[in-house]
Amino acid sequence: MVKNCICAEENMSELNLDNEMLKKLETYIDNIEEKEGCLINVLHEAQNMFGYLPSDLQLFISRKLDIPAAKVFGVTTFYSFFTMEPRGKHVISVCMGTACFVKGADKIFNEFKKKLNLKDSSTSEDGMFTLDSLRCVGACGLAPVVLVDGKVYGRVKVEDVEQIIMELTEEKVIKVN
Incomplete structure (x- = not known):
């Protein structure tokens, strides 16, 4: 099997991502002994580093792991933990499961939208x-x-x-005696 050659200096410049962070991710991937079956771990690491998984980053991971980009995209979109959009400093998730919905989760979600001036699930x-x-x-x-x-x-x-919301926006003042 012929592996795709991904060299940091040659290919990172063509991506719309931070080169230093890409080099760190590349080092992380290169240090994985058994690459087969490591996609989810690599996606977790990439999202922790970049905050989200844009298509350029998914393509980079695809090339580094020598797997189809469609597989990377499929895993990224299948698991709700992964996101392809930048997220805010604070992520608020309202459970809409049956028990929560019956007890008014939709009203809570709408109140967050109103207070944060958001149209739907989005970032301020x-x-x-x-x-x-x-x-x-x-x-x-x-x-x-x-x-x-x-x-x-x-x-x-x-x-x-x-x-x-107030808990998240309060600035913590440390008093020094």
Whole structure:
């Protein structure tokens, strides 16, 4: 099998991505002993580094792992954890599973949209917030559930939305005695 040759200096300049970060990702991939079956791990690492998985980055990963770009795209779009769009500093995810929906998750989602001035699942213009919905987080006993930057908020009410946003926007002042 002939492997695609990807050399950092030759091919990174043609991508619309940060070359230094691409070199770090390339080093990460090069240090993987068994490349077969490592796609999800590489996508996780790439998303942690870049914040999202744009098509140029997926193509780079495809070439480095010598797998079809369609496979990389397929995995990226199949798993809801991966995103092809930049995300905000704070990611707010409202669970829309049956238990959460029955207990008013749609109203909570709409309140976040209203308070953050968003049209739908999107990122605020200032890049501070991304709002999206999830199918189920598996915490039905805490319904309705909201995840904020990975932190679980259970039994959320519409009235709690403003407080959650305030917690995220407050500047922490450290007093020195």
